[in-house]
Amino acid sequence: MKWDRVNLNRRDLLKIAGVGAVSAALPGCSDNTASVAKKPVGITGIDGRRVLPWSNWSGNQSCQPNQRLVPRNESQLIEAVKNSQQPIRCVGSSHSFSNIVATDNTLMSLARFRGVKNIDKATRQVDIAAGTRLADIGEPLWEAGLGLINMPDIDTQSLAGAIATSTHGTGKTLGSMSSTVQQITMINGQGDKVICSAEQNSDVFNAARNNIGMLGVATEFRLQAKQRYHLKERSWMLPLGEGLAQIEQQRDQHRHFEAYALPHADYILFISLDEVDQETFAKAPAVENNGDAYETFRTLAKVIDYAPFMRSFIMNRGAATVDPEERYGRSHDIFGNLRDIRFNEMEYSIPAEHGVECLSEILATIKKHDVDVIFPLEYRYVKADDVWLSPFYQRDSCSISCHNFHDRDYKKYFALLEPIFKKYQGRPHWGKIHTLEQSQLSALYPRWDDFMKVRQQMDPQNKFVSNNLKELFSIG
Ligand SMILES: Cc1cc2nc3c(=O)[nH]c(=O)nc-3n(C[C@H](O)[C@H](O)[C@H](O)COP(=O)(O)OP(=O)(O)OC[C@H]3O[C@@H](n4cnc5c(N)ncnc54)[C@H](O)[C@@H]3O)c2cc1C
Incomplete structure (x- = not known):
């Protein structure tokens, strides 16, 4: 392999980190x-x-x-x-x-329950059917002059699936998607329709905004949106030490900030998103299409398989070639990325103030144990909320994700990092891999028992409980 052809760009790194659908x-x-x-x-x-x-x-x-x-x-x-x-x-x-x-x-x-149903321009609240893909929300909202407050880094999830697990993006002042829910319509275990909000059936509302599909079938959500907006995305690579020292300052400066830390390398990629006005957007250069990163990274992984002792060298060489980039677009166009590399992922949210310390410990552990991984770690911030089983419940959080290729063993790698997350009182993402059991989970959530009480009321015959969930939640 010729080194001048190991030409990673920032989009390659994002794609391998999973930023693409x-x-x-x-x-x-x-x-x-x-x-x-x-x-x-x-x-x-x-x-x-x-x-x-x-x-x-x-x-x-x-x-x-x-x-x-x-x-x-x-x-x-x-x-x-x-x-x-x-x-x-x-x-x-x-x-x-x-x-x-x-x-x-x-x-x-609920694939047939789709579409944006009602838009209240005065309150900027919108009713959306539960099976609607996030990707199908942006356009109708834009036409009505609105945009979602924040979004995850892909948009292929269904709205109900995203809400069920507190799916989130990044931003110190921005909560998860669940935190923007104003009302939920559900069919409970007896087949009754239940509408809940902060004013009506408030306990059900607090449980249902992160329900893991255990309270019934959600059919519709009312979300708080905001006036439509354009975003400027900026990304730049910097030396790891410098980056770790700057993370919190960057977090405070930008509407959205995230970082991708490269295992075995001395570099970290920063990405910021900020609102720009129509005039700035109109003058912005068109977004270029960088193509497919899959082969680049598979090739890198294969070279490293043959010469693992060169892992750091190769990763640093690749990182050093990444140029700063900027792109502009409507908010939903910028949030929804393309992922063309399949992977498995574990993510924990820890108290925001321990983020940098935890990330440093993870990177040192990967190096020390010479873990065979090149996937960047994704590092984001999420604002505290009041959703009972939300990983961000009453805690401004930093979420850190680790990934490996879907056809490589992720279990040993994740098992090595999980104790570090636990040490920082980490709460796992409900939709991502973890090995916690009922006793450990319930200790992390002050409103666990309240959730279980609402679950019992909504589904007394356990119609929505699989065997796995019976075990995980000790439902008996
Ligand atoms: C490539 C990729 C990128 C990702 N990026 C992010 C990210 O940026 N941020 C983040 O937080 N997460 C992210 N995730 C995780 C993902 O957002 C969550 O796992 C989400 O729950 C998936 O939504 P889904 O529609 O696929 O739901 P599923 O995975 O199909 O289901 C998730 C849960 O929702 C329940 N459910 C689904 N429909 C209903 C309904 N109508 N009523 C009641 N319960 C229902 C299911 O029973 C299940 O418990 C990512 C995952 C992948 C694969």
């Missing part, structure tokens, strides 16, 4: 089921129809349900819940890495 991943229709598709596919289900197996985006979770339901409207949904003699699990766009969807019983998708 892949296939639509309709349940059972995503390309990650290709390996499953070669085998005899599916079973005859309880209603006599062929039922396809399910697998998540990265392929680390799979199951064979005995029924799939995709209700067309609310009355079909209510009927299905009332008549079901077996547990039901909802699926969004299958982008969770943790075992929170899989079931041997009914897998229900």
Whole structure:
């Protein structure tokens, strides 16, 4: 390999860190089921129809349900819940890495509950159907002069899936998507329609804004939006020591700030997003398309496989070639990135004030144990909220994610880092890999028992509890 061809750019790094979206991943229709598709596919289900197996985006979770339901409207949904003699699990766009969807019983998708329903321009609140992909929210809101307050770094999730796990972006003053929810409509375990907000059924509201699909089926959300806005994204690589010293200052200066720390390298990539006015946007240069990073990183990984002793050298060489970049766009165009590398991920949120210390410890541990990984660690900030099972409950947080290629062993790597997160009172992302058990989880959430009480009221017959969740939540 010629060194002048190891020409990483900043987008390559983002892509490997996962900042980019892949296939639509309709349940059972995503390309990650290709390996499953070669085998005899599916079973005859309880209603006599062929039922396809399910697998998540990265392929680390799979199951064979005995029924799939995709209700067309609310009355079909209510009927299905009332008549079901077996547990039901909802699926969004299958982008969770943790075992929170899989079931041997009914897998229900709200893919037919889509679209932005009502827009109140005065309050800037919008009603959106639960199965709507985040990618389908930006345009209609923009036309109405509005934009979402913040978004995660991809937009292929369903709204219900994103809310169920407190999906978040980054920004010191900005909460997760769940924190922008004003009202939720759900069908509970008895098939009753429940509407909750801060004023109406407030306990259900506090539980349902991070529900892990355990309170019922969410059909609609009212979100707080804001006046539409353009963003300027800036990214720049800097030496690790300098970067670690500057992180908190950068966090305080920008509406959104995140960092990508490169394992085995002496560099860190910073990204900031800030609002710009229409005039600045109009003068901005067009965004270039940097193409596919997949081959670059797979090639790097393969070279490192043959010469692991050169890992640091190769990573530093690559990082040193990254030039600063800027791009401008409408908020939803800038937030929603393309991910063309499949990976597995663990993420913990820790108190914001320990972020830099924790990241430094992680990088040192990776070096010390010579961990075979080149995926950057993603480092973000999220504002505290009041959602009972939110990782950000009453705590301004820093979330740190680690990844590895989907076809490489991630377990040893994640197991090495997990004790560090635990030491800082880390709370795991509900949609990402972790090994915590009920006793450890409940100790991290002051309102755990309140959540369980609401769950029991909403679903007394445990219709929405899979065996995995029974164990994780000690439901018995
Ligand atoms: C490439 C990639 C990038 C990601 N980036 C981010 C990021 O930037 N920030 C972040 O915080 N997370 C991120 N995630 C994690 C992801 O946002 C969450 O796991 C999210 O929950 C996935 O949404 P989904 O629609 O795929 O839901 P699924 O994974 O299908 O389901 C998640 C949960 O929602 C429940 N659910 C789904 N629909 C309903 C419904 N109608 N009613 C009740 N419950 C329901 C399910 O039962 C399950 O418990 C990323 C994941 C991937 C694969």
